Amino acid sequence: MIYIEDNDIRRGGEKIGWYDENRIYNRDGKKLGYFIDQRIYNEEGDKIGYLQDNYLFADEGGRRARIDDVCEEVKGGVLSDVGRAAIYLFLGN
Numbered sequence: 001m002i003y004i005e006d007n008d009i010r011r012g013g014e015k016i017g018w019y020d021e022n023r024i025y026n027r028d029g030k031k032l033g034y035f036i037d038q039r040i041y042n043e044e045g046d047k048i049g050y051l052q053d054n055y056l057f058a059d060e061g062g063r064r065a066r067i068d069d070v071c072e073e074v075k076g077g078v079l080s081d082v083g084r085a086a087i088y089l090f091l092g093n
Contacts, residue, residue: 002087004077009087017091019083024090032090040086049089056085 003010009017009024017026024032033042040049049058056065065088067081073092074084 002074002091004074004079004087006077009091011091017087019079019087022083024086026091033086035082035086038082040082040089049085051082051085056088058089
């Protein structure tokens with residue numbers, strides 16, 4: 001499970017990244033991507049996922065996950081569903 005504390009993103013108590021407004025970074029400070037409206041983009045600007053009808057659809061591999069399941073995996077903090085989904089795509093298992 002991933003836990004958001006302030007702007008830090010943690011797994012098992014260890015900081016694995018952070019977010020700043022709508023950008024996601026890994027623990028080394030590398031920009032991974034960003035989210036706008038209901039869409040998620042990698043740092044190159046390619047759309048990699050989107051939210052629709054209570055699902056997260058990942059463009060790569062055609063994965064699909066329920067938003068409720070994503071929110072169970074990414075807890076804490078004050079962040080929108082699309083923000084949690086972006087963290088899930090970039091830093092999830």
